[in-house]
Amino acid sequence: MLQFLAFRAARAFVTVLICVSAVFIALRLAGDPADIMLSIDTPPDVRSYYRELWGLDRPLIEQYLRYLAAVARGDFGLSFGDDRPAFEAVREALPKTVLLGGSALLLALLIGLPLGVLAALRHNSAIDRLAMASAVFGYAIPIFFLGILLILLFALKLRVLPSAGSETAWHLVLPVVTLALPLAGRLARFARTSTLEVLGKPFIRAARGRGVMPLAVILRHALPNAAVPLLMFLGIEIGGILAGSAVVETIFAWPGIGRLLVDSVSTRDLAVVQAVILTVTVIMVAANLLVDILHILIDPRLGGFARGSGRPA
Amino acid sequence: MTSLDTLPAPAAPPRRHGRGMSPVVRLSAGFLVAVVGVALLADWLAPLHYTTQNLAARLKPPLFESGGVTHWLGTDQLGRDILSRLIFAIRTSILIAVAGTLIGAVFGTLLGFVAARCRGLVDQTIMMAVDAQAAIPALFLALTMLAFFGNNILLFIVLVSIDGWDRYTRLARGLVVSEQESDYINAVEGLGASTARVMLGHLLPNIVAALVVQATLNFPGTILLETSLSFLGLGVQPPETSLGLMLGEGRRYLLNAWWIAVFPGLAIFLTTLSMSLFGDWLRDRFDPTTQRN
Numbered sequence: 001m002l003q004f005l006a007f008r009a010a011r012a013f014v015t016v017l018i019c020v021s022a023v024f025i026a027l028r029l030a031g032d033p034a035d036i037m038l039s040i041d042t043p044p045d046v047r048s049y050y051r052e053l054w055g056l057d058r059p060l061i062e063q064y065l066r067y068l069a070a071v072a073r074g075d076f077g078l079s080f081g082d083d084r085p086a087f088e089a090v091r092e093a094l095p096k097t098v099l100l101g102g103s104a105l106l107l108a109l110l111i112g113l114p115l116g117v118l119a120a121l122r123h124n125s126a127i128d129r130l131a132m133a134s135a136v137f138g139y140a141i142p143i144f145f146l147g148i149l150l151i152l153l154f155a156l157k158l159r160v161l162p163s164a165g166s167e168t169a170w171h172l173v174l175p176v177v178t179l180a181l182p183l184a185g186r187l188a189r190f191a192r193t194s195t196l197e198v199l200g201k202p203f204i205r206a207a208r209g210r211g212v213m214p215l216a217v218i219l220r221h222a223l224p225n226a227a228v229p230l231l232m233f234l235g236i237e238i239g240g241i242l243a244g245s246a247v248v249e250t251i252f253a254w255p256g257i258g259r260l261l262v263d264s265v266s267t268r269d270l271a272v273v274q275a276v277i278l279t280v281t282v283i284m285v286a287a288n289l290l291v292d293i294l295h296i297l298i299d300p301r302l303g304g305f306a307r308g309s310g311r312p313a
Numbered sequence: 314m315t316s317l318d319t320l321p322a323p324a325a326p327p328r329r330h331g332r333g334m335s336p337v338v339r340l341s342a343g344f345l346v347a348v349v350g351v352a353l354l355a356d357w358l359a360p361l362h363y364t365t366q367n368l369a370a371r372l373k374p375p376l377f378e379s380g381g382v383t384h385w386l387g388t389d390q391l392g393r394d395i396l397s398r399l400i401f402a403i404r405t406s407i408l409i410a411v412a413g414t415l416i417g418a419v420f421g422t423l424l425g426f427v428a429a430r431c432r433g434l435v436d437q438t439i440m441m442a443v444d445a446q447a448a449i450p451a452l453f454l455a456l457t458m459l460a461f462f463g464n465n466i467l468l469f470i471v472l473v474s475i476d477g478w479d480r481y482t483r484l485a486r487g488l489v490v491s492e493q494e495s496d497y498i499n500a501v502e503g504l505g506a507s508t509a510r511v512m513l514g515h516l517l518p519n520i521v522a523a524l525v526v527q528a529t530l531n532f533p534g535t536i537l538l539e540t541s542l543s544f545l546g547l548g549v550q551p552p553e554t555s556l557g558l559m560l561g562e563g564r565r566y567l568l569n570a571w572w573i574a575v576f577p578g579l580a581i582f583l584t585t586l587s588m589s590l591f592g593d594w595l596r597d598r599f600d601p602t603t604q605r606n
Contacts, residue, residue, distance in 0.1 A: 011444075014441065015441070015444055015445050015448050016448075018441060018442070018445045019445055019448060019449065022445070023457070026457075026458065026461050026462075027461060029461075029462075030461040030462050136586065136589065136590065137586075139533070139585075139589050140533060140582060140585040140586040140588075140589050141582055141585075141586075142537055142540055142541070142578065142581050142582060142585065143541075144540075144541060144544045144557075144560065144561075144578075145560065145578035145579075145581060145582055148560070148564060148567065148574050148575075148578060149575075149578070151567060152567055152571055152575075156567060156568055239447075239449075239450040240450070242450050242453070243450035243451070243452040243453060246452055246453065246456070246541075246545070247452075247541055247544070247545065250545060251564070261453065261456055261457075262456065262545050262547070264460065265456045265457070265459055265460040265547055266546065266547065268460055268463070269460075270460060270461065273456075273457055273460040273461075274457075276453075277449070277453055277454075277456075277457045280449065280450070280453055281448055281449055284448045284449065284450075285448050288448070
């Protein structure tokens with residue numbers, strides 16, 4: 001098991017390294033950083049001063065190693081906008097995105113899982129069709145359109161919720177709902193499928209045969225078995241939540257990293273862009289590594305710590 | 314061997330999904346045909362040009378909200394006809410999404426072929442790139458590239474193809490690896506066929522159905538990537554127009570003129586919805602290798 005973990009961790013590290021290298025290559029392909037960062041009428045001596053300061057006169061391989069070292073320290077250079085370290089801007093914005101994304105994930109789980117499980121229990125009923133319809137909706141609706149519809153309805157027509165800003169908890173409602181609803185639809189479809197699959201397995205039929213009530217079967221036997229695929233699913237969806245946050249944060253003026261990225265792309269503030277994209281990469285890779293670790297812990301076949309009840313997997 | 318029209322007459326049991334189109338799928342297919350028709354015939358269909366301004370008729374509501382008969386879907390902040398802009402926006406968005414899908418499919422499939430054929434280091438490098446791609450949301454990657462290289466329409470189309478190339482690579486590699494050892498490939502190779510001939514003449518026809526299904530399922534994601542970027546003001550630039558751009562512009566006039574944003578939003582939603590319903594049907598109908606979850 002430890003060997004497997006070490007392999008996974010090494011792979012995660014390599015993935016991050018590839019992404020950092022890709023960013024470095026793309027940056028160099030984009031042109032001379034001195035030309036991008038300095039204005040056109042910069043005097044040549046000032047220009048060469050900066051080239052030396054940024055190490056642009058060194059061999060490319062040395063520049064690359066310096067870049068790796070700087071990134072490892074969280075040093076991405078200064079932001080054009082306010083002349084402070086780019087990483088500071090990310091560190092300020094990140095908790096806001098975690099709050100938004102975490103709440104959305106929680107809400108989506110609270111809606112999607114029960115809906116999906118219920119749909120599986122009442123196969124081919126009205127609630128089953130509702131779950132399937134919401135899943136289709138969850139895959140097809142553009143998140144920015146959903147956000148705008150919610151603003152139209154709740155902020156402009158009914159005037160019950162604020163549409164922009166982050167001052168009070170009420171400001172959280174619309175962006176969280178916008179982010180959560182499509183995800184809830186996808187989760188419902190996923191929960192329905194896994195529940196149907198588990199319900200068809202012999203040990204569930206055996207439990208039912210012993211006279212265990214269906215709900216108890218679901219809670220005690222079916223759900224623990226659906227945990228592993230659910231984890232995998234959530235690992236993939238984290239990317240979706242992050243991508244959604246760029247759009248949702250821009251619509252609702254929520255000061256997270258998604259909006260930070262969009263703003264810094266608009267102004268071509270490259271230091272901040274790099275800081276955001278590499279932070280996101282690390283988060284994604286770490287999330288997937290965490291999913292792998294949890295997978296090992298939950299699944300007894302992989303030699304984890306979940307033992308005792310002799311629960312079939 | 315098997316190609317699109319000679320697939321094993323849909324393997325007997327899975328008759329439950331049905332081979333015929335349900336009314337919903339029929340409706341989706343009809344809508345898609347209409348969208349493509351609008352995109353192709355934009356020049357003839359649009360009552361006005363999409364840049365024609367009429368400042369005297371700014372923010373006119375649509376017909377059914379007691380607007381005039383001259384502008385069925387109302388006008389925007391510059392008095393431009395929403396219906397005309399919508400028609401041209403559909404053309405731009407569909408063109409970009411189709412081009413992006415094609416580039417992603419060809420490039421991704423090619424990489425998958427190369428990986429499956431070469432194995433070893435080449436294979437590992439390509440699959441590592443696939444893993445790295447999966448580690449960054451396509452929207453974020455596209456945004457970063459736009460920041461580095463600035464915005465131009467060609468780069469933008471290439472960026473839109475980012476969403477999904479890794480899926481074609483995975484799919485093509487997996488299918489080729491499993492087909493490679495089959496008797497007919499060994500036979501063709503034994504007869505002295507070149508690698509390219511084996512690939513394009515014998516392997517490709519066998520996996521083309523799966524690839525087409527994958528492209529259909531990817532298409533909504535590609536449209537959403539284009540419209541998201543344009544919505545954020547970082548994609549298609551004025552005076553050109555796209556569905557996402559219209560929606561982004563309309564966002565500022567929600568209070569007084571909801572129709573500027575809602576019509577293009579509906580167009581995007583209905584297109585992606587129809588495409589995923591149609592794609593699901595296509596998968597059940599034509600692709601025996603992937604099962605719906």
